[in-house]
Amino acid sequence: MKFSERWLREWVTPPLSTQALVSQITMAGLEVDGVEPAAAILSQVVVGEILSAEPHPNADKLKVCTVSSGPESHQVVCGAPNARPGIKVPFALVGAKLDDFKIKKAKLRGVESFGMLCSERELGLSENHEGLMELAADAPVGADINGYLQLDDRIIEVDLTPNRSDCLGIIGLARETGLMNNLDVCMPDIQPVAAVHNDQVAVHLAAPEGCPRFVGRVVRGVNLTAATPLWLTEKLRRSGIRSIDPVVDVTNYIMLELNQPMHAYDLNRLTGDITVRQSIGGEQLTLLNGSETTLAAGTLLITDASGPIGMAGIMGGASTAVQSDTQDIYLEAAFFAPIAIAGRARAYAMHTDAGHRFERGVDYEGQVRAMERATQLLLSIAGGHPGPLVDTVSEADLPQAIEVRLRAARVARVLGMVIDDADIENILKRLEFEFTVDPNSGDRAWLVQSPSHRFDINIEADLIEEISRIIGYEALPVTQPVATLSMLEATETQSSDKRLKQRLIDRGYSEAISYSFVDSELQHRLLPDAIAVALKNPLS
Structure with a gap:
């Protein structure tokens, strides 16, 4: 799992350097695989505002822009399709350094250019270079981009053992850090969101041993064209997840922050009630990634009146996916028992972030908290009208504290x-x-x-x-183990296996140790009548 050091320090602030923090996390049993800067080394890159953008006199695809850097204006030739007056973008001044590349005064098709307007790739933030990186409308013109984007950050990657699934979110990492430093953890203020209508979707737990809790909420009037705030997309990026739209971004953010995978459905594409049940062998499901899947019996499913609409805890279905024209959504935050999810994704040759968490175990009391947090964020970004939070639960099937x-x-x-x-x-x-x-x-x-x-x-x-x-x-003190050693009994009437092997080697024999896994054709040649067991997911 990758996470931003700055994000962790928003929750708990130990008086440690990055290196000391990394060492402490490792000693706590959470092995750190690597640490890397959040962005390339930048100098003399500021927040710029495009004041005007006129067509280039000698090139159809270029524009001549007037860009404010705060104290003064500059003429910059730019080819980005989204260059237009009024937007704020990263602006590399003459003399700026973008990693090892230095910005110089240039002449492009006969027009002088003093600086460069930057995409995310030029800043080393991602591979996106389809257009300029657009900053928030309230970004202060002339501000250093390192400070504005908080690029003085480190991305830490930890390799967690399966038993520490609680640390697959910032909440768990913060608990550990606060624990090791005897500090309180600063949780975000998560308050219940009041319903403004009573629309809801009925949920039936037909397989409560696999899904004992299913929390849902209808949110109407969501604006999917709203821009996800930069602070949120940056946290996603530094965790290895790209921004898609406000709904998907919020659900991904909750997964990273609270370690609770969520899913969003287009409410108008749902048919009737939702039922969580086991699959019947041979059922078909088209997943979000476009793959057509024939389901084996015993796979936990999310279904409605039309049939399967998602593989529980692994991936949603395409038929009810949120689209660009979606306005009404249904949010899901469920607890799926690890035993019901473990191995299912691999059986279908898949691996998902949600499945990785559910098969190891998530907090079975964290679904309501995740739903309230997601609703808060979604309303603040994309608007909407929330309905009541509905917690469908089978108490008898929830994990019992030992x-x-x-x-x-x-x-x-x-x-x-x-x-x-x-x-x-x-x-x-x-x-x-x-x-x-x-x-x-x-x-x-x-x-x-x-x-x-x-x-x-x-x-x-x-x-x-x-x-x-x-x-x-x-x-912990270092103590030498104390043990008694005694000679093993030996008889002169028997020889050891080691002596026998040495005699065979002396006579010119060689020991052969074959692989456990062999090619099926070779196996048939050697033992044509033997019935071999085939691997579902062979290594090669």
Whole structure:
């Protein structure tokens, strides 16, 4: 997972350098794969405003623009199709450096040009160079582009083990960072959004063991032509996701921020109620990526009266997808059980960000929070009229918190050091674990329950591991293992396999170790009557 260091520091601000932060994240068990700058090295690039754009006298596809850099105006020749008066764009002055490229005064088809108007690719932000990068209307003319776009940032990539799916969002990374530095996490203010109409879609959980919670909301009158704010698209870009439209951008943002994948349907393309059920073998579904899929039995589906409209937790269907003319949408934030999603995407030769999260486990109490946050953002960007939030839930099928007994004596024995009871309780509180002192224990012990976003706490050793990484592995004492060694019994009447192998080598034999996977044609030649097991997803 990639994330912006600046984004993380909006949630929690440890007094650490980038390198120290990266080291701390790694020592917490979240291995950092790489760190890279958010953009190329830029100098003398400012926010410019195009005051006029006239046709070039000697070239049909070029324009002669007058550009304000704040204190003065400049003549710039530009070929971008979206160059027009009134927009604000990144403006590289004469002498500016775009990474290793220096801007000089030039003459293009007989007209002098003093500087360059930039696309995203010229700034090193993305590969998009179809037109100028348009900035917000309130961007201050003459402001340094590094400061305005907050390009003094680092993109950190972490390689998470499957048991730490809670850190596939900024919320989880912030929890970890705050935990390691004993700092409070600054959550965004998420308030319930009041409904202005009562339109809703009925949801039926026909497979509650696979989908015990499904949160939905109708939002009417959304303007998909509205521009997604630069701060949001930049956070998406620095996480490796491109901007598409306000609805998709908001759902992707919620996935990255709160670790809750979401999906949006065109409300007018839905038919009747929504039912979450298992597939019947042979059903057909056209996915958002255009692929036609024949479904095997036992795949969890989102369906309406017309049939399958999405592969639950993996990818939505094309028939109900949000289009450029969509005005009314239905938002979904669901909890799908990891066992119902695990391996399903691979079975269909797919891998999606949503599937990656659901098969590892997301917070089963985070769907309402995600829906309220998404609604807030969507209304502020694209407008609309929200309906009531509908939480369809099967309480009996939600994951049940496991109570684990933690003994102070066991902690001391495993870690090789005595930890004060108060310190253990403080660590449990900071981990958001609920606990009580075990009244039936002669020694000091606690009965501990993990929060809803942690799926990896099942036994006492898991809790001890949490304590050890919070204390810091480097703080644990180094002790030499103590063991007794005894000679194994040996008999003169038997020879070892090793001696037999050496005798065969001495006689000119060579040992052959064959691959577990072989070509089917070669297998048939050697063993024509054998029935071989074919791999669904062969490596080659």
